[in-house]
Amino acid sequence: xxxxxxxxxxxxxxxxxxxxxxxxxxxxxxxxxxxxxxxxxxxxxxxxxxxxxxxxxxxxxxxxxxxxxxxxxxxxxxxxxxxxxxxxxxxxxxxxxxxxxxxxxxxxxxxxxxxxxxxxxxxxxxxxxxxxxxxxxxxxxxxxxxxxxxxxxxxxxxxxxxxxxxxxxxxxxxxxxxxxxxxxxxxxxxxxxxxxxxxxxxxxxxxxxxxxxxxxxxxxxxxxxxxxxxx
Amino acid sequence: xxxxxxxxxxxxxxxxxxxxxxxxxxxxxxxxxxxxxxxxxxxxxxxxxxxxxxxxxxxxxxxxxxxxxxxxxxxxxxxxxxxxxxxxxxxxxxxxxxxxxxxxxxxxxxxxxxxxxxxxxxxxxxxxxxxxxxxxxxxxxxxxxxxxxxxxxxxxxxxxxxxxxxxxxxxxxxxxxxxxxxx
Numbered sequence: 001x002x003x004x005x006x007x008x009x010x011x012x013x014x015x016x017x018x019x020x021x022x023x024x025x026x027x028x029x030x031x032x033x034x035x036x037x038x039x040x041x042x043x044x045x046x047x048x049x050x051x052x053x054x055x056x057x058x059x060x061x062x063x064x065x066x067x068x069x070x071x072x073x074x075x076x077x078x079x080x081x082x083x084x085x086x087x088x089x090x091x092x093x094x095x096x097x098x099x100x101x102x103x104x105x106x107x108x109x110x111x112x113x114x115x116x117x118x119x120x121x122x123x124x125x126x127x128x129x130x131x132x133x134x135x136x137x138x139x140x141x142x143x144x145x146x147x148x149x150x151x152x153x154x155x156x157x158x159x160x161x162x163x164x165x166x167x168x169x170x171x172x173x174x175x176x177x178x179x180x181x182x183x184x185x186x187x188x189x190x191x192x193x194x195x196x197x198x199x200x201x202x203x204x205x206x207x208x209x210x211x212x213x214x215x216x217x218x219x220x221x222x223x224x225x226x227x228x229x230x231x
Numbered sequence: 232x233x234x235x236x237x238x239x240x241x242x243x244x245x246x247x248x249x250x251x252x253x254x255x256x257x258x259x260x261x262x263x264x265x266x267x268x269x270x271x272x273x274x275x276x277x278x279x280x281x282x283x284x285x286x287x288x289x290x291x292x293x294x295x296x297x298x299x300x301x302x303x304x305x306x307x308x309x310x311x312x313x314x315x316x317x318x319x320x321x322x323x324x325x326x327x328x329x330x331x332x333x334x335x336x337x338x339x340x341x342x343x344x345x346x347x348x349x350x351x352x353x354x355x356x357x358x359x360x361x362x363x364x365x366x367x368x369x370x371x372x373x374x375x376x377x378x379x380x381x382x383x384x385x386x387x388x389x390x391x392x393x394x395x396x397x398x399x400x401x402x403x404x405x406x407x408x409x410x411x412x413x414x
Contacts (some may be wrong), residue, residue, distance in 0.1 A: 007370040014363040018307045021356050025307070025314040028349060032317055039327035116329050181328040181342045 035183035043110045043198035052206065053105045059213060060102055064095045067220050070227050083147040084223055090137045091223075094130035094216050101126060101209060110202045116177045118205050122170055126212050131163045138219075155222060159215050166208050173201050173208075233302060240305035245287055247312035252280045254319035255350075262340040276347060279354035286361040297368035298361060307360075311353045318346045 045053070070088055075081035104118045135156070142153055176197070259273040290298045298304060322343040325331065331339040 003370055007367055010363050010367045010370070014360045014367065015303075017356050017360045017363070018303055021311055021353055021360070022307045024349065024353055025311040028314040028346075028353075029310070029317060032314075032321060036321065036325060036327070039325070112327055112329065113332070116332065178329045178333060181330040181339060182345070 031183055038183075039112060039180060041111070041198060043202065045108050045110065049203070049206075056105050056206070056210060056213065057102045059217070060095070060098045063213075063217055063220055064099060066224060067091055067095060070224055072227050074227075079145060079147040083141060083145045083149070084226060086141045087138055087152075087219070087223055090134040090141070091216060091220055094134045097125040097130045098213060098216070105206070105209070110198050112177060112180055112198060115198060115201045115205065116174070118202070119170055119174050119177065122205060122208055122212075123167075123174070126209065127163075127167050127170065130216065131166070131212060135159075135163070149226070152219075152222060155218060159218075162211065162215060166211055169204065170208055173204055176201065234300070237300050237302055237305055240302070240309050241299055244305060244308040244312060247309060247316055248280065248284060248287065251312050251315040251319060252277070252284070254316060254323070255280065258319055258322055258338065258340070258343045261336060261338045262343065265334065265336055265340065276351065279351055279358060283354055283358045283361070286358055289365075290361070295365060295368065298364050301364065304360065304364065308357055311357055315350050315353070318350065319343065
C-alpha cells in the first residue's frame with residue numbers, strides 16, 4: 001500500500017517537473033525568437049533626414065575649403081602668424097575626421113549595428129581625435145603662445161561643457177545599444193518604442209555630429225575673421 | 232504511430248544533447264580563455280549535461296521502456312534541448328546583439344552567462360524526472376519471489392492441462408482406428 005502511494009507520488013512529481021520544464025523551455029524559445037526578430041528591424045531614412053544629411057556633408061565640404069583657403073601671410077614672420085597657423089593645422093586634422101564621418105551620413109538604412117559603429121566612430125574619431133586631442137593641442141597653443149587672443153580663449157572655455165555633454169550623450173547611446181542583448185515580452189507601447197529605437201538613436205548620434213561640427217565651425221569662423229581671408 | 236514518434240524523438244534528443252553540449256563547451260572555452268580562467272572551473276556547468284547523457288545511455292542499455300516509450304518525457308526533452316541549442320547558437324551567430332561586438336571575440340559571453348542559470352536548471356530537472364521515471368518503473372515491478380511463485384504455479388497448471396488434454400487425432404489415425412475396429 002505504502003509502496004503504491006509512494007509510486008503514485010513519484011509519478012505526479014515527475015509529471016509536474018516535466019510540465020514546468022516544458023513551460024520554461026517554451027518561454028525560452030519563444031522569447032528568443034521574438035527578440036531575434038526584433039533586433040533585425042531596419043530603419044529607413046526619411047526625406048527630411050536625407051536633407052539633414054546632405055546639409056551636414058555640404059557644411060563639412062564648405063568648412064574644409066574655407067580652412068584651406070585661410071592665409072596669415074599679412075602678419076609676416078610674427079608670433080601671431082605661427083599662433084594661427086598652428087591652430088589652422090589642428091583644425092585641419094579635425095576636419096579630416098569629419099570628412100571621414102560623411103560615409104555614415106550617406107547611409108539610407110539604419111540597423112542596430114550601424115548605430116553602434118556610428119557611435120563608436122564618433123567616440124574614437126570626432127570626440128577622441130578632434131574634440132579631445134586637437135582641442136588640447138589648441139589649448140596648449142593658446143596658453144603657451146606670446147600672442148594673446150582673449151576671444152579664442154573664451155570660445156574654448158565655453159565649449160568645454162558642451163563637449164562634455166556631447167560625450168555623455170554618446171556614452172548613453174552606446175549603453176542603450178549594448179543593452180539590446182537582454183529581452184522580455186513587452187507591452188504594445190514599449191514594443192513601439194523598441195521598434196523606433198534605431199530611429200531615435202540615429203537622430204541622437206547625428207545631432208552629436210552636428211553639434212561637434214558647429215563647435216569646430218565657430219573656431220574656423222573666428223580665425224577666418226582674424227585673417228580676413230573669408231572665402 | 233506513437234512508437235514511431237517515440238523512436239524519432241529518442242534519436243533527436245540524443246543528437247540535440249550532443250550538439251548542445253558541444254556548443255556549450257565551445258562557449259565556455261572562449262569565455263574562460265578571454266578571462267584567463269582555467270577550464271576546469273566550467274565543470275559544474277557541464278555536469279548536468281554529462282549526468283543526462285549517462286541517464287540516456289542507461290535508458291538505452293537497460294531498455295527502459297518507461298522512459299523510451301514516454302511521449303511526454305521525450306517531447307519535453309527535445310523542447311528543452313532545442314531551447315539550449317538555440318541559446319548557444321545565438322551567442323555565437325546573432326551579430327545583431329551589440330555585446331557580440333563589444334569584446335572583439337566574435338562571441339557574446341554575457342548573453343550565454345545570462346541564460347546559463349535557466350539552462351542548468353532545465354537540464355537538472357530533465358535528469359531528475361528521468362531518474363524518477365526509473366524509480367517509478369522499479370516500484371511498479373512485482374517482487375522476484377512472487378514472480379517465481381506465479382511462474383511455478385503456471386508451470387504446474389500447464390502440466391496438468393497437458394495431461395488432461397486428449398491427443399488430437401488426425402484423419403489418417405482415424406482411418407487406421409476404423410480399420411482395426413472393423414477387423
